[in-house]
Amino acid sequence: MIWELIIEPFASFGFMRRALLGCVAIAIGATPVGVFLMLRRMSLTGDAMAHAILPGAAVGFLISGLSLGAMTIGGLIAGMLVALASGFVSRMTALKEDASLAAFYLISLALGVLIVSTRGSNVDLMHVLFGTVLALDNAALILLCSIASLSILTLAILFRPLVLECADPQFLRSVSKLSAVTHLTFLCLVVMNLVAGFHALGTLMAVGIMILPAAAARFWSASIGGLLGIAMLVAILSSITGLLLSYHHSLPSGPAIILVAGIAYALSVVFGPVGGLVAQNLPRRRLET
């Protein structure tokens, strides 16, 4: 029973094992980034950055076809440019971060659509860009795992300034020159992980696996370590469940994974012990506090 339901799909099909490995790599790389995005109230930044990446990847596709390298580099360049430019404007001028980011990603998106249209190819770019987790080849898996490793290492190095910037950005800015570096490096991490995610889940779904587990974890732990651990766990479990649902019920795999993460989030909102709906409205707790 359990064998057939859970083990057998992975045991007998190589593409399921590849999909699982890809998802775990994304879960390990992207969800910690998502946790920090959430803590810095930048959850929607992920979405904006995903749009900023899209045209870069599209340009890469137009230049050299369906090449992993060209699409990755194109996406990275577009994403980094938007991140750096918006970071620069928000730090050097009166415009706030959200507005400058919105401005730059919209410019990037429009530019990308323009370039795609002038080339006149009608091959559905969205379809190409919406990679599927079922079609990960070796090169894509190596890329996903490399990005996850790099991301974890960078987060480990930047951990203290990042946490500090989440808690009190003004203080960090006053005591250390690292504030700007930390911020920009972090934005680069966001871009890298989104690029990794679009190979496996498609550009927009990649934001889902980044943000949803982080938001769910928020209801289970108040410590940063707890948040990171629980978010990764939620992401990995959602990936496995989503893949199995896709396998047993013939659902498209990317949306299945994200929807399972969404269900985990909804359950957390209701039953989470830290600020969840039930926990916050229990009479017993109200008396205690």
Added chain:
Amino acid sequence: MLSRRLLLSTVLAAATLPSTVYADEPIKVVATFSILGDMVNAIGGDAIELTTLVGPDGDAHVYQPTPQAAKAVSEADVLILNGLEFEGWLERLTEAASFDGKLVVATTGIDAIPFAEHDEDHDDHAEHGHDDHGDDHASHKDHDHSEHKHDDHDHAEHKHDEDHAGHDDHDHETQASHDDHDHEKHAGQDDHAGHDHGEFDPHAWQSIDNAMIYVDNIANGLAQADPDNASTFFTNRESYVAQLETLEAEIDAMMDTLPAEKRTVVTSHDAFRYFAQAYGLTFEAPQGLSTESEASAGDVAGLITQIREESISAVFVESITDNRLMEQIANETGAVIGGTLYSDALSDADGPASTYLEMMRYNAATISQALGS
């Protein structure tokens, strides 16, 4: 306004085509995608001014119209589309461009294959499809259709005979032949095939019998819009139909050689149902019928299991879809990539499938080579 346009056109025609035999400028015709455009070009020739909306290697399922497309549609005298919900974006486009010319649906009168039949049962697909809609049925219909129009008895007779001849030496060994008695049963159902939407597989051009209906519809549509050139259109149709018949004989010969147990083809987008039905093949695809849908792990696993169990030796990739998934399936099963098939779009002029005739010949050759080896 009208007179000015007429004046302008006469001047233009006089300037650019001094030796022209036409009284006025060529009628403006818009075809929705490259395969249809190629057929229209073969029928219309120089007597029409053709614009094709979705060009070579383009995916007409998900096409986004440009202002130029809207302009072409608004100026067109004739708009030729595939129908069967293939061009989902067209209705909005004709409305937006306030098209008021003649609309020709190329699949009118075709015996469309419903979707559900395929989805229910993969294994029985070939026999099932063949029994229900035998080739002879389609050609009978074509025959009636032509006779009804009273324009060409000879062609219909000729084709009819040849079809029977072709059937005697193929298909009968590998497929149960219920062709003749099914004809009566289905004759009454023809009406609903044309105007029900979204229930039928639109890729009807993948069978040459259907292509003959396409060119009938195109020639009639053009002739109605431009009666002066009707004889040109019908003459062109004659020579094109002759080419189609030669091609059909060629493809029949290729498919004949395939053994019964090697008639399953795996491809990335389920667009070959009409081809499968015409030649007694089975096509399997991990992605549903349209390129718009995303593959599920269950479908991919089912396909891999099938490839392993039936020891299918080749999978095919397609010109218009993302082939990474097919490459993974090939890797995992040890099947080889048999080649690129052209389903919904022609290749550009340098490619192996720059016309409909070349495309059909190329696909058949690719399949028979890979399966026969």
